[in-house]
Each structure stands twice: as C-alpha cells, then as structure tokens.
Amino acid sequence: MSVFIIRRLLQSIVVVAVMSLLVFFAVNVVGDPVDMLINPEADQAEIEKTMRAFGLDRPVHEQYWFFLSNAVKGDLGKSFIFGEPALKLIVERMPATLELAFAALLLAVVIALPLGIYAGLKPDSKFSKTIMAGSILGFSLPTFWVGLMMIMVFAVMLGWLPSTGRGETTSLLGIQVSFLTWDGLRHLVLPALNLSLFKMSLTIRVARAATREVVHQDYIKFAHAKGLSSRRVILVHLLKNIMIPVVTVLGLELGGLIAFSVVTETVFAWPGMGKLVIEAIQNLDRPIIVAYLMITVLMFVTINLLVDVLYSVLDPRVRLQDVKA
Amino acid sequence: MTSARSTLQVEGLETYFFTKAGVVKAVDGVSFAVGRGEVMGLVGESGCGKSVTGFSIMGLVDPPGRIVGGQVLFNGENLLTASEEHMRALRGSRIAMIFQDPMMTLNPVLRIDTQMIETIRAHERIDHASARQRARDALGQVGIPSPDERLRAYPHQFSGGMRQRVAIAIALLNKPDLIIADEPTTALDVTIQGQILYEAQKLCRELGMALIWITHDLAVVAGLADKICVMYAGKIVEQGLVDDVLDHPVHPYTVGLIGSVPSHNPRGQPLAQIPGMTPSLLNLPPGCAFRTRCSRASGICEQEPRLSEPRSGHKVRCFHPCLEGHA
Structure with a gap:
C-alpha cells in the first residue's frame, strides 16, 4: 500500500506540473490585464511602467519560469488588484467554501442515501416514484435558478432564512466557521441545500441503482435465510456493498463541489473562493486565477487519492497495488 | 410416507408467480x-420449481411470487400462517438453507466471523466471545483447517469448496431441525462434491436433522438420499424410497431422466435424451405436462393424472406408468 501511495504521489506531481503549464499559458492568452489595471487615459510611459512592475514585459516563458520557481517556494504571486499574495487571499476564503461544500456533501449523504436505498428496495411504491421524479428535477433545473427561487420563497416570501453572507462565525482551531452558531447555521442552510441539490439527485440515482442490483444478490437472500432482521440486512449487508459505487461518485463530485461552488456562492453572496475567482476572472487578475486553479488541481488529486484508499477499506477485495501502466 | 412425527410435512403447496404475461404455477x-x-x-x-419449493418453505419467495395454497407443517405448526417475526426467528435457527453458488452466498465485504456470529446472535442472547467460539467449532466441524485464522478472512480468500463449507457451517450453527440444500454441490468439483456430500450425510445422521437436498444430479441423490421426489413442471410426478425409484422408475419422465445419465449409455452410441424441452410454466395447459415429450402419451393424458401408488410407498402421477417386467 505504501508503494501504491508513493507512486500515486509522484504521478500527482506530474499532473500538477503539467497543469501549471497549461493554466499559466492559457491565462496569458485570455487577455491583457494591463488594460484593466490602468487608467484608460494613461500614456505609453505609464503603461510600460505598470507592465514592468508586474513583470509583464518579459517573454512568456521567462514569466512562467519566474512563476514556477516562486511557486515551489509557496509563492504564487501577488494579486494585481489587492496587492496581496494570491495564495493568502485564497486560503483566507477557503474555509467558507470548504464549509459549504462539506455541508452540501453531508446533506447528500444524510438525505439522499436513505431515499435512494428506499427507492431501490421498493421500486414500485408511489413514494419511490416521487423520489425519482424529484431527482430528475434536481438534475435538470439550473443551480442559479433554484438558488434564486429558494431566496424568493424562504427569504423573501416566508422570511424564514437569511439569504446572503455567512452570518455570525466562530473560531474552530483557528478557522472561522459558521455552523457552530445558530445564526451561522441559518445562513448555511439555503446555500448548502442549493449546492447539494445536484449531488443529492446523483446520490439518489446511484444508491437506487446499486440497491436494485445488490438486493437480488444471493448473499442478501442468504442473510435473510440466516434469520437476520431486515434492519441488519439493509444497514450492514446491503449498505456496505452499495457504499462502493456511492463513494466513487461522491468522491469525484466532492472536488467539483468545491471547485464549482462559484454559482451558489455568487447567488448567496457567500464569501468563498468561488466568489473571489469570479471577480478575478472579470478583472483578469492572473495570479489569483492561476493560484485558484493550482489549488483546485491539488485538491482533486488529493481527493482521488483518498477515495482510492477508502476503497480498500470498504471492499476487502480491492488491494491497492502498484499498477503498471 | 406421511407420519405424524415428520419434521416437515408439505401438503398441496402452491406457489404462483403473478407476472405481467400471466400466472406461472411454479x-x-x-x-x-x-x-x-x-x-x-x-x-x-x-x-x-424445485428451488421455489425450498424458498416457499423458508417463507422467502420474492414478489411477484406468492404462496397461494397448501400447508407447510414444521414440527406440526403451519408456517404459512406464521407471523413474519416468527418466521424470522425460525429461519437460520430451526430451518436453515444452503444455496447453490458458494461464490455468491457469502457477503463479499464482511469477514467470515461477522457473518457467522451475526447468525448466532440473531437468535440467542449470547456474548460475542462465546458466539465466536461456536463459530470456530462449526468451521472445524465442516473440515476447515485452522478455523481461528480463517474466521478473520474474507470470502474471496476462500476457494469455492471452502466457501460452501463455510455456508454449511453457517447453516449448522444453530443446530437446525431441517436443512434445505439448494443444489449445494452443483458449482463444485466432483472431488469436493464427494467430500461435501459425505460431510452432509454424516452431520445429518449425527445431529438427527432432516435434510432436503435439491439437485438435478441423480448420482448425488443415489448416494445420499433416503427418499426421492421427482418434480416436473411444478408437480411431483414420482416419489418413493430412493432405491425403489432409481432401480424401478415408473414415470416415463423418471425413466427418461435415468436413461439420460451418460454412464447408462453404451459407449460409442449417441447419448439417450428426452426429446423436446421443458414446457413454459406460463399458462400451462391442463393435463399431464410431460405428454408432449412422452412416448406413451395418449388421449387420456389431456386430463390431469392423479397420484397413484402402484407399489407400497412408491407414488406416481401417470396414466401409463412403466410397470412392465417388474410389477
């Protein structure tokens, strides 16, 4: 297993390096940040001064080399707009995004997994059909529209829940979190639900399909034949088997949840990384875009590694091996 | 054949599957x-319908199947009217079942000890350590070497034969009165099959259990069983003591079945076979279901044949039983 992890880590470094190259050059093609940074009436001398200040007068490959050598030291450049290190800006916003993403993931597991199992066990019941129809809606409705509707209904019309910001935060191990205060929790509900909707629908469908398959396996019938209670058959024998596909999908989706919470964060004015990066894209704030993408890549790589390790815990038949490519 | 002291007495059991295409009288x-x-x-x-018979006794018929008639008397108690909770308490404890494919019967993600201990603790208030001890003894009983280590293993670490032994050990854990074995050796090598049969017979005799061995293999029945029931299209067509039925089969289907065993055929000759195919159980026409494949069939076979007893203890459901030569 340790050989497996080491090899995967080495592969990850390659992925990150290739990604840095792609990201850096892609961002350079998108547009010229100088146009955004200076006064439109500035003269040529001023433009050149600004370009020099940000190192934009150098050839691209030199800029990349400069970026790479700093990145290895943990410096991903300074934001053009804020004048602060990009990494610091992102890391400051990260807890908000992570909190939102994990809250959404938790909702998907706690709500959608039981619903999916139910729909798989009783495929012909009315309730199951309602669940499945609901999951199709969850798939098809665009996140931003659902978010707006949620604000309309729960914040504006009913006035039950706040619609913007994180609310009151407390410090947990030096990180600001919302979910420990009542006010923060109330602020978290709508965005988390909104972000979770798609994942819930996905989890319901995966859990249902897996349940439908597993429930007809001989070992489930054998478990019944052993005189086990239905509760134990479902919670132990069935659940442990369907967790393999569910973890695969949720693991892959967790990265997406973090990286693409942009829409939800914008709708609910959630002060997370997504909102920061949207602004950075609008302002062509290259260091932030690059730093954000690099962190996202790192996160995906880490999550995938964790999912692989989790497999071997869930399914004893999976042995993490040094797979030859 | 039906005595008051039978562990299990099945009377006129009817299990039908209500499918969209029609009723299947399995x-x-x-x-x-x-x-x-x-x-x-x-x-x-x-x-x-032989497996469905087994599942009907266990009360484990999956929808759209339903038991629509008959009685299953287990130690004198009708199981068909028993509550689900009572059935759960009987399953795995008084009545155990062994399935056909040992590769599929054990849960792949749970360790053997978990799967054995839960079987004991579903029926008895007993602490974990004593349950484990009993699981270990049961593994030893079915001939699994170093049971202590094997308890900690997962099913995929066992061979097919070993897995079936584990399944048998699980069935034996609570010393049931009745074991229903649904083709338990079909998926195994002949040598392993022989060992399992030997163990099963020995355990059955030692522990005084009743054993129903569901199979399509006549050779297995010949070596193992006391009695035999031959089923065709949901009905028992012939039943009796194993030697009577196998040595002097009376129903044309049984005759054909025994004739199809390759060792009965002279070398170099094409193998004997029963012509035609098993009829679809869906909307089966009335009368003898075997008549379309039967060389002895006549007009009367379009009526339902009754069970007759041409010899004592040997029953057959046929208008034209093969009684020539040894009546």
Whole structure:
C-alpha cells in the first residue's frame, strides 16, 4: 500500500506540473490585464511602467519560469488588484467554501442515501416514484435558478432564512466557521441545500441503482435465510456493498463541489473562493486565477487519492497495488 | 410416507408467480414429508420449481411470487400462517438453507466471523466471545483447517469448496431441525462434491436433522438420499424410497431422466435424451405436462393424472406408468 501511495504521489506531481503549464499559458492568452489595471487615459510611459512592475514585459516563458520557481517556494504571486499574495487571499476564503461544500456533501449523504436505498428496495411504491421524479428535477433545473427561487420563497416570501453572507462565525482551531452558531447555521442552510441539490439527485440515482442490483444478490437472500432482521440486512449487508459505487461518485463530485461552488456562492453572496475567482476572472487578475486553479488541481488529486484508499477499506477485495501502466 | 412425527410435512403447496404475461404455477400442489435424520432428494430439471419449493418453505419467495395454497407443517405448526417475526426467528435457527453458488452466498465485504456470529446472535442472547467460539467449532466441524485464522478472512480468500463449507457451517450453527440444500454441490468439483456430500450425510445422521437436498444430479441423490421426489413442471410426478425409484422408475419422465445419465449409455452410441424441452410454466395447459415429450402419451393424458401408488410407498402421477417386467 505504501508503494501504491508513493507512486500515486509522484504521478500527482506530474499532473500538477503539467497543469501549471497549461493554466499559466492559457491565462496569458485570455487577455491583457494591463488594460484593466490602468487608467484608460494613461500614456505609453505609464503603461510600460505598470507592465514592468508586474513583470509583464518579459517573454512568456521567462514569466512562467519566474512563476514556477516562486511557486515551489509557496509563492504564487501577488494579486494585481489587492496587492496581496494570491495564495493568502485564497486560503483566507477557503474555509467558507470548504464549509459549504462539506455541508452540501453531508446533506447528500444524510438525505439522499436513505431515499435512494428506499427507492431501490421498493421500486414500485408511489413514494419511490416521487423520489425519482424529484431527482430528475434536481438534475435538470439550473443551480442559479433554484438558488434564486429558494431566496424568493424562504427569504423573501416566508422570511424564514437569511439569504446572503455567512452570518455570525466562530473560531474552530483557528478557522472561522459558521455552523457552530445558530445564526451561522441559518445562513448555511439555503446555500448548502442549493449546492447539494445536484449531488443529492446523483446520490439518489446511484444508491437506487446499486440497491436494485445488490438486493437480488444471493448473499442478501442468504442473510435473510440466516434469520437476520431486515434492519441488519439493509444497514450492514446491503449498505456496505452499495457504499462502493456511492463513494466513487461522491468522491469525484466532492472536488467539483468545491471547485464549482462559484454559482451558489455568487447567488448567496457567500464569501468563498468561488466568489473571489469570479471577480478575478472579470478583472483578469492572473495570479489569483492561476493560484485558484493550482489549488483546485491539488485538491482533486488529493481527493482521488483518498477515495482510492477508502476503497480498500470498504471492499476487502480491492488491494491497492502498484499498477503498471 | 406421511407420519405424524415428520419434521416437515408439505401438503398441496402452491406457489404462483403473478407476472405481467400471466400466472406461472411454479409449484403446483406439491406434497411430501421428511423426518428426523432423513435425507430427501428433490430432483428435476432447471425451472421445474424445485428451488421455489425450498424458498416457499423458508417463507422467502420474492414478489411477484406468492404462496397461494397448501400447508407447510414444521414440527406440526403451519408456517404459512406464521407471523413474519416468527418466521424470522425460525429461519437460520430451526430451518436453515444452503444455496447453490458458494461464490455468491457469502457477503463479499464482511469477514467470515461477522457473518457467522451475526447468525448466532440473531437468535440467542449470547456474548460475542462465546458466539465466536461456536463459530470456530462449526468451521472445524465442516473440515476447515485452522478455523481461528480463517474466521478473520474474507470470502474471496476462500476457494469455492471452502466457501460452501463455510455456508454449511453457517447453516449448522444453530443446530437446525431441517436443512434445505439448494443444489449445494452443483458449482463444485466432483472431488469436493464427494467430500461435501459425505460431510452432509454424516452431520445429518449425527445431529438427527432432516435434510432436503435439491439437485438435478441423480448420482448425488443415489448416494445420499433416503427418499426421492421427482418434480416436473411444478408437480411431483414420482416419489418413493430412493432405491425403489432409481432401480424401478415408473414415470416415463423418471425413466427418461435415468436413461439420460451418460454412464447408462453404451459407449460409442449417441447419448439417450428426452426429446423436446421443458414446457413454459406460463399458462400451462391442463393435463399431464410431460405428454408432449412422452412416448406413451395418449388421449387420456389431456386430463390431469392423479397420484397413484402402484407399489407400497412408491407414488406416481401417470396414466401409463412403466410397470412392465417388474410389477
């Protein structure tokens, strides 16, 4: 297993390096940040001064080399707009995004997994059909529209829940979190639900399909034949088997949840990384875009590694091996 | 054949499957009895309803299947009217079942000890350590070497034969009165099959259990069973003591079945076979279901044949039983 992890880590470094190259050059093609940074009436001398200040007068490959050598030291450049290190800006916003993403993931597991199992066990019941129809809606409705509707209904019309910001935060191990205060929790509900909707629908469908398959396996019938209670058959024998596909999908989706919470964060004015990066894209704030993408890549790589390790815990038949490519 | 002391007495059992295409009479009026220490072979081709009979006794018929008639008397108590909770308490404790494919019966993600201990603790208030001890003893009983280590293993670390032994050990854990074995050796090598049969017979005799051995393999029944029931299209067509039925088969289907065993055929000759195919159980026409494949069939076979007893203890459901030569 340790050989497996080491090899995967080495592969990850390659992925990150290739990604840095792609990201850096892609961002350079998108547009010229100088146009955004200076006064439109500035003269040529001023433009050149600004370009020099940000190192934009150098050839691209030199800029990349400069970026790479700093990145290895943990410096991903300074934001053009804020004048602060990009990494610091992102890391400051990260807890908000992570909190939102994990809250959404938790909702998907706690709500959608039981619903999916139910729909798989009783495929012909009315309730199951309602669940499945609901999951199709969850798939098809665009996140931003659902978010707006949620604000309309729960914040504006009913006035039950706040619609913007994180609310009151407390410090947990030096990180600001919302979910420990009542006010923060109330602020978290709508965005988390909104972000979770798609994942819930996905989890319901995966859990249902897996349940439908597993429930007809001989070992489930054998478990019944052993005189086990239905509760134990479902919670132990069935659940442990369907967790393999569910973890695969949720693991892959967790990265997406973090990286693409942009829409939800914008709708609910959630002060997370997504909102920061949207602004950075609008302002062509290259260091932030690059730093954000690099962190996202790192996160995906880490999550995938964790999912692989989790497999071997869930399914004893999976042995993490040094797979030859 | 039906004595008051039978462990299991099945009377006119009917299990139908209500599918969209129509009603499938998978088990249609099956009656038999098994007593303590007795082994009954339930023989028939695939799809003749022998497995469904087993599941009906266990109360584990999956929808759209439903038991629509008959009685299943287990130690004198009718299981068909028993509550689900009572059935759960009987399953795995008084009545155990062994399945056909050992590769599929054990849960792949749970360790053997978990799967054994839960079987004990579902029926008895007993601490974990003593349950484990009993699981270990049961593994030893079915001939698994170093049971202590093997308890910690996962099913995929066992061979097919070993897995079936584990499944048998699980069935034996609570010393049941009745074991229903649904083709338990079909998926195994002949040598392993021989060992398992030997163990099963020994355990059955020692522990005084009743055993129903469902199979399509006549050779297995010949060596193992005391009684035999031959099923065809949901009905028992012939039943009796194993030697009577196998040596002097009376129903044309049984005759054909025995004739199809390759070792009965002279070398170099084409193998004997029963012409045609098992009929679809869906909307089966009335009368003898075997008549379309039977060389002895006549007009009367379009009526439902009754069970007759041409010899004592040997019953047959046929208008034209093969009684020539040894009546």
